[in-house]
Amino acid sequence: MAIRERLSGNEAVAFAMRQIDPDVVAAFPITPSTEVPQYFSQFVANGQVHTEFVAVESEHSAMSACIGAEAAGARTMTATSSQGLALMWEMLYIAASMRLPIVMTAVNRALSAPINIHNDHSDAMGARDSGWIQIYNETNQEAYDSLIMAIRVAEHADVQLPVMVCYDGFITSHSVENIMLLEDELVKNFVGEYKPKYSLLDKEHPVSMGMFDLPAFYFEHKRQQAEAIKNAKQVLIDVQNEFAKISGRQYGLFEEYKLDDADIAIVIANSTAGTAKDTVDMLREQGIKAGLLKIRLFRPFPADEIAKALSHVKAVAVMDKAEGFSAAGGPIFVDVRSAMYGKADGVKVINYIYGLGGRDVGVYDIKQVYDHLQKIADSGQVDNLYNYLGIRE
Template identity: 75%
Template sequence: MAIRDRLSGNEAIAYAMRQINPDVVAAFPITPSTEVPQYFSQFVANGEVDTEFVAVESEHSAMSACIGASAAGARTMTATSSQGLALMWEMLYIAASMRLPIVMAVINRALSGPINIHNDHSDSMGARDSGWIQIYCENNQEAYDSLIQAIRIAEHKDVRLPVMVCYDGFITSHAVENIELLEDEVVRNFIGEYNPEYYLLNEQNPISMGPLDLPPYYFEHKRQQAEAMRNAKKVVLEVADEFAKISGRKYGLFETYKLDDAEVAIVVMNSTAGTAKAVVDEYRSKGYKVGLLKPRLFRPFPVEEIVGALKHLKAIAVMDKTDSFNAAGGPLFTEVTSALYGRADGIKVINYIYGLGGRDVKTDDIAKIYDRLLDIVKTGNVGEVYNYIGVRE
């Protein structure tokens, strides 16, 4: 039976961690993720979990401790943001290459400099090719649900990769929303016991981890890692199907909103998708065929499925809450256009960078983007592909 409550995103994540009851959590505080280990440490102090909580001196040490714990066979979790994720950079690659199923909540915050504590996606997008699975969440409910599913995805025998569950700092992390929680026993039955096949403390099957890997084998190990990432897409859907049975909430690789008969659409992630849905409803009421696609799984990127959802459109705007500084477009834009290339070449696609450093994106801003798309369809004139919205220039 669902438990109805009102929680912030960070409270919901900490609550899910309590229900998961990981063996080890190693963390270092950084805004706006600080509340996650803070709330969870209270569960530890109160004896509500059996977790070994490791308070470390930096985020680099936090991920290092997680790697050591996971390599030893422990179910391991952490949380971070922004500069904290950047300080983990070296260790992110090591965790992924060692095939360690660590689950980390990433509370998205702008990456310095200049110093900024507010939300954009520069932190997790900067780590997009580190080998971690990445799941993005629109609201508190999705963050809670995704963290629970992430355990199953990461630990699956065909995957064995770490997972980031990303949600917007302050917008989602600190905003209180109504939420439906699962009962503790239901969560624990869903995730099951963690019984790794290979780990350092298994004296019956001694192994080494992180050894020197020279040209005769390194390439093959990276190919295996890439294959595990390909496998993750199928596992994400399988886990989502099982989660729907216990929760009534169904998740896919992405969410579509009034897209089936749309002529134009916006592709956007996380909390801004909620704002965009309101604009879709307004334009639909006026007779315009507009829609929305909200990616949930960014790594691995579901190329075939996204093309299938978008291929009937005439024009698309992809919105990025970070800039790639490549003079060509943001990371989500380059992924979408790469997916469409050779599969749906007739669609006109433009990019908008928005919301950097926490700049508000309003319904009026999104309405301007839909107006631009409708004009592209009417005139056939695409104009500038690489655009900014909401910036003074």
């Protein structure tokens, strides 16, 4: 029977970690993810989990400890944000290349400089090509559910890759919402017991991990890694379907909100999707056929599915809460536009950068984007391809 509770995003994620009961958690505090290991350490101190909690001296050390633990056959988790994720950079690639199914909550926060502790997606977007699976989450409920499912995806025999469960700093991490929790036994049975095929501690089947890889083999190992992350898409679908049977909550690779008959639509990730849904509702009341596609799985990128979902609209604005510094648009925009090339060429696609450093974005800000899209849909002409929302020019 589901448990009704009121929790912040960080509390919900820590609660899920308690139910998962990982073998090792190694973490270093950084705002706004600090509460995740803080809450979880209380479960450790109270004897509610069997986890070995490793207090380290930096985020680089945290990921290094996670790599060592996972290589030794331990189910391993961590959490970080912003500069902490950036300090892990070297080890992110190593964790993925060694095919270690570590699960990490990435509580999204702007990168310095200037120093900023508020939300945008520059941290996780910067790590999007590190080989980690990335799942983005709008609400506390979604973050809780995704963390539980992430264990199954990461550890699947066809995947064996680390997973980032991303949600917005302060907006989601510290805001309290009503949430439906699963019973401990349900979660325990769902994630199952971790039985790695390879382990450094398996003396009967000795292996080497992270060894020197010469040109004769390195390319093939990268190809295997690329195939594994492709496999993650179908594995996530299967895991979500199984999760729906025990929770009653069904997820997809992305969420479509009033998109089926929309003329204009935006693509967006994480908490601002909630604001955008309110905007869609307001515009629908005015007779405007607005819709929304909310990104959930970003790595691997569900290109074909997104192109199909958007192929019938007249104009799309892709919303990026990170500046890609490519002079060609933000990271989500680049992927969406590429996905639509040759499959939805008649659709006009523009980009908006928004909310950097925690800049507030409300319903009427999002309405400006839809107003812009309506002009494009009516005229068939794109005036400005790359746009900034709510900035003092």
